[in-house]
Amino acid sequence: MALDKKTKNKNMKNKLTLVALFMFIFLIPFALLSLSVHINIRSFDHEGYTRIVFEGDRGFEFHVGQSRTELEIKLKERANLQEKITSFTRSILLDRVVHQVDKNNSVLKVHLKSRFKIKRHFVLEKPFRVVFDLVKSEREEADAEPEKVPINTNLNEDKPQESVEPKTEGNTITDTDNDNEQDSEEDQPSSKKPESIETICIDPGHGGSDLGAVGKSKTMEKDITLKVSKKLKQLIVSRLGLRVITTREKDTEVSLNSRVSIANNQKAQIFISIHVNSSFRKSARGSETFYVSLKATDQEALLLSQKENKSFEEIDKITEDDELKMILWDMAQNEYIKESSKLASYIQDELNILLHTTNRGVKQAPFRVLMRAAMPAVLVEIAFLSNSYEEQKLRDDAFLDQVASAIYTGISKYIYYHNTAFGYK
Amino acid sequence: MNKKIIYSLVGLALVFFIGSLIIFLKSSGDSKKKEPGVLAEDKSHEEVKEQAFLKIKVFFLTEESRLMRPVHYEIEDLPIRQDLYRNFIDLLIKGEENYISPVPEGVKLRSVYFIERSQLLVLDFSDELISEFPGGTTGELEFIYFFVDNICYNFKEVKMVKFLISGNEYQELAGHIDMENPFYPDYSYIKDTME
Numbered sequence: 343m344a345l346d347k348k349t350k351n352k353n354m355k356n357k358l359t360l361v362a363l364f365m366f367i368f369l370i371p372f373a374l375l376s377l378s379v380h381i382n383i384r385s386f387d388h389e390g391y392t393r394i395v396f397e398g399d400r401g402f403e404f405h406v407g408q409s410r411t412e413l414e415i416k417l418k419e420r421a422n423l424q425e426k427i428t429s430f431t432r433s434i435l436l437d438r439v440v441h442q443v444d445k446n447n448s449v450l451k452v453h454l455k456s457r458f459k460i461k462r463h464f465v466l467e468k469p470f471r472v473v474f475d476l477v478k479s480e481r482e483e484a485d486a487e488p489e490k491v492p493i494n495t496n497l498n499e500d501k502p503q504e505s506v507e508p509k510t511e512g513n514t515i516t517d518t519d520n521d522n523e524q525d526s527e528e529d530q531p532s533s534k535k536p537e538s539i540e541t542i543c544i545d546p547g548h549g550g551s552d553l554g555a556v557g558k559s560k561t562m563e564k565d566i567t568l569k570v571s572k573k574l575k576q577l578i579v580s581r582l583g584l585r586v587i588t589t590r591e592k593d594t595e596v597s598l599n600s601r602v603s604i605a606n607n608q609k610a611q612i613f614i615s616i617h618v619n620s621s622f623r624k625s626a627r628g629s630e631t632f633y634v635s636l637k638a639t640d641q642e643a644l645l646l647s648q649k650e651n652k653s654f655e656e657i658d659k660i661t662e663d664d665e666l667k668m669i670l671w672d673m674a675q676n677e678y679i680k681e682s683s684k685l686a687s688y689i690q691d692e693l694n695i696l697l698h699t700t701n702r703g704v705k706q707a708p709f710r711v712l713m714r715a716a717m718p719a720v721l722v723e724i725a726f727l728s729n730s731y732e733e734q735k736l737r738d739d740a741f742l743d744q745v746a747s748a749i750y751t752g753i754s755k756y757i758y759y760h761n762t763a764f765g766y767k
Numbered sequence: 768m769n770k771k772i773i774y775s776l777v778g779l780a781l782v783f784f785i786g787s788l789i790i791f792l793k794s795s796g797d798s799k800k801k802e803p804g805v806l807a808e809d810k811s812h813e814e815v816k817e818q819a820f821l822k823i824k825v826f827f828l829t830e831e832s833r834l835m836r837p838v839h840y841e842i843e844d845l846p847i848r849q850d851l852y853r854n855f856i857d858l859l860i861k862g863e864e865n866y867i868s869p870v871p872e873g874v875k876l877r878s879v880y881f882i883e884r885s886q887l888l889v890l891d892f893s894d895e896l897i898s899e900f901p902g903g904t905t906g907e908l909e910f911i912y913f914f915v916d917n918i919c920y921n922f923k924e925v926k927m928v929k930f931l932i933s934g935n936e937y938q939e940l941a942g943h944i945d946m947e948n949p950f951y952p953d954y955s956y957i958k959d960t961m962e
Contacts (some may be wrong), residue, residue, distance in 0.1 A: 359773050363780070490953065548942055555902035555941075617943070620903020622869040622910075625772065625830045632904070707908060710938060710945040721943075723904055 364413075368612055373594065378420035381450070383428050388475075391461050392435040394452060396472040408460065413433065413452040413474065416648050421448035428435030435476055520722065524537040538766040539757050541585040543610035545711065546571035547617040549596025555620030559731035563618040567735050571616050573746035582754065598711045606716050612685065612753065613719035615711050618736060620728040627732050628702040630723040633682035634675050634713055635706035680717035684759060689722060696748040697725075697741075718756075722749060771810045821851075823921045824857065827866035828909060832834050835913070836864055836956045852888060852922070854878045859917055863958045869909040872900035877933065885925035887949055888918055894933050900940040911944060919952035934950050 355380065377637070380399040386394060407414035423441045430436040437453040454476070462475040463509035546567040554563025568590070577585045587602040587608050604612045619630065675682065686704045712719045724745050727734040735741045821844040826835035840858065845851040849954045856876050862868035873895040882890050900906070929949035930937075937946045 355770070355773050358777055361777075363776065458838060552904075552942060555906070583911075598942065617904060620901055621903050621905040622867050622901075623830055623833075625829060625832070626905060630904075707904070707943075708945045708948065708950075709904075710941055711943075714943060721904070726905070728901070728906070 358497055378422050379417070380422045383439055383450075385430050385433055387432075387434045391475045391477045392433060393475065394439075394474050395437060396450065398470045399529065401467070401470045406463070409471045410457050411454045411474070413454065413458075413460070414728055415450040415452070415472070416452070417448040419446065419452070421449065423450075433673070434634075437476060458711070514610050538764075539584065539611040539760060541587065541608060541610040542614065542753070543587050543604070543605035543608060543717075544571045544575055544590065545601050545613065545615040547590040548614055549590050549593055550593055550712060555618055555727045557727035557736070558730055559733055559737070561733050561737055562725055563620075564619045566724070566727075567616045567743070568593065569739075570746050570749075571740050572750055573743060574614070574616070575748055577750040579662045580755065582757070584697060599714075601711055602714045602719075605719075606714070612751065612756070613712070613715045613717050614753070615719070615721040617721055617723050617724040617748075619726045621730075622724060622728075624730075627726050627729045629693040629697060629725055630702040630705055631686040631689070631693070632705050632707050632712075632723070633679070633686045634709050634715075634719065651653075674714050675713050675719060678718045681760070682712075682720055685718045685753070685756045686720045687748055688756040688759070689720060692748040692752040693722070693724075693745070694756070696744055696751075769850075818906045819885070823855065825863070825917055826913075826920070827865060828869055828913065833956075835916070836866070837957075848881060849879060850919075852881065855918070855921065856890065856914070857928050859914060868914045870908065871895060871901065873899055881925070883924075886924060887929055888922075888925045889931060890914065891931040891934055896932050897937070897940070902942045905941045907940050907944045908956075910940070911950055912953050914949045916952045916954060916957050919955070920954070 346398035369583045370414065374678075379402045381402075382397045383394065384397070384638045385394045387393075389689075402421070403418050405416040405418075409414065420443055421441065428442050429441040431453075435454055435456065435458060437455050440451045440453065442451065452474075455474075457479040458476045459479045460474055461477045462473075464473050465471070466473060512598065548567060552565075554567070556562055571588055575588060578584055578586050587604065587610060590596050591605050600616070602613070683704070709721050712721060725736055727733050727736065808947075820841045823840050823842055824837045825840060827838050842851075842854055842858065844856065844942050853876065856879060860870050861878060861909040862870065869944050869949060873893070875893040876891055877891040877896070879888065879890055901908075911930070914930075918925050918928055930940075930946055
């Protein structure tokens with residue numbers, strides 16, 4: 343009996359040992375898998391550049407190297423990719439990404455169909471993404487000497503959004519974190535030297551059947567904006583001798599897209615949209631100058647996530663539309679945020695001084711009319727039509743003269759800053 | 768001696784199992800979904816959940832300040848999130864006495880749906896939103912962020928809000944703000960009054 347018990351106990355222990363060993367062996371691959379970073383790769387051809395995105399399930403440190411037709415991303419850890427070789431048959435620039443992995447390191451080699459330059463390179467979070475915008479290289483001197491360009495990126499996992507500092511000679515690498523708002527946008531350098539200012543586009547808000555805001559005394563926003571725009575045009579032409587174009591000269595309806603197209607087609611270097619404000623709060627008063635706030639990359643992430651939900655047939659069906667949308671989202675104003683912010687500040691300062699109106703300051707919002715402006719662009723809200731006191735002021739022509747003068751002075755100061763900063767006389 | 772080895776192995780395997788499980792869950796990024804009705808960083812909601820009521824804070828416009836002021840409510844914590852969102856938005860449209868409503872007269876919520884993967888809440892309003900909107904940049908921003916901030920503040924699973932009007936996407940509401948893209952919250956409208 344006792345022997346039986348002993349044998350049973352022994353059997354039980356053996357079973358337990360086997361279970362423990364099984365668990366141990368079975369879980370090793372899980373543990374290893376969980377320690378490595380999972381990376382998804384995707385790419386899109388945009389107008390003028392190709393974007394490649396490496397999306398990790400968490401942040402990772404990486405180093406970037408570049409040769410003639412190869413972009414190399416080195417990770418100091420193991421990476422997991424769905425495929426060892428990811429091919430991009432449809433891409434204009436990308437050929438394939440080859441994934442090489444050893445014990446503790448991974449290398450993602452992006453092979454390109456031709457010589458290339460990195461136009462932009464930035465890191466986004468939630469989810470963690472490393473984004474490269476690549477363009478075909480046309481510079482012979484860049485091609486003459488193949489170069490390995492190391493970019494050290496020590497990304498802290500807790501702060502994957504922190505931008506890195508890639509600086510190269512012979513290659514333009516602009517590093518931005520588009521997720522961050524004002525600060526990073528203001529730090530974002532423009533990729534080319536701004537032109538000297540010769541043409542200014544003034545956009546009188548609303549018009550035609552689009553009345554804009556209407557005050558208690560039936561003062562219409564569309565009339566005030568046209569009056570102020572004409573006064574402003576007169577001041578700029580007569581005092582600065584610059585070319586001024588306006589999006590409308592009379593009481594006509596012009597779509598927001600057309601307004602910005604006029605400015606872009608005429609190659610204006612400044613875009614000023616004139617508006618009159620209105621609020622649900624009757625007490626709201628004062629002037630405000632806005633420049634655009636962009637969340638383009640997040641929109642892209644959204645689009646991609648929506649895309650990933652679709653079947654292959656659906657993807658094929660939506661690709662054209664979505665890519666078009668993505669091009670639209672790749673908003674021209676992104677390049678001019680810093681300059682737009684400066685311009686807005688100069689104008690707002692003058693409005694505060696000359697008008698003694700309540701300073702509501704410089705603000706950012708996603709204005710449709712500003713988004714696609716390929717130049718520094720601001721929107722001025724002169725005063726509130728919803729406020730009875732300010733509506734009366736807006737009906738006074740002398741007040742409108744003051745407003746035009748304040749905006750003019752702000753623009754003049756900006757032009758002076760611009761010319762000094764970029765070496766124009 | 769054998770016993771010790773076996774116990775050690777079993778112990779080691781267990782520790783390894785638990786450790787691997789934790790690492791695996793963490794790295795796979797599958798952050799646990801919050802239980803319906805429980806709001807993150809607010810213990811009071813957990814208590815309320817047991818009573819099937821949800822404590823919420825709605826921020827309303829006032830004449831005195833540019834910042835929206837909070838009003839506390841308790842609403843039924845419905846198991847179907849869609850219904851919960853609808854009730855919440857109806858509450859916003861209804862407004863509160865002594866506060867300013869940035870919702871034009873006659874505007875109704877036609878439908879609401881949540882795209883979980885994108886953490887996007889889509890609100891479809893009636894035509895009155897366009898026909899009755901008084902205009903003005905500030906008015907537009909007041910309307911937009913009244914909804915976006917209140918929704919995202921009270922429902923942490925919602926990261927952005929998109930507006931439709933009669934089922935259609937509109938480029939802008941009254942000639943200023945881009946409405947084609949979804950909005951993230953801008954808590955500068957409620958910042959100073961958040962508790």
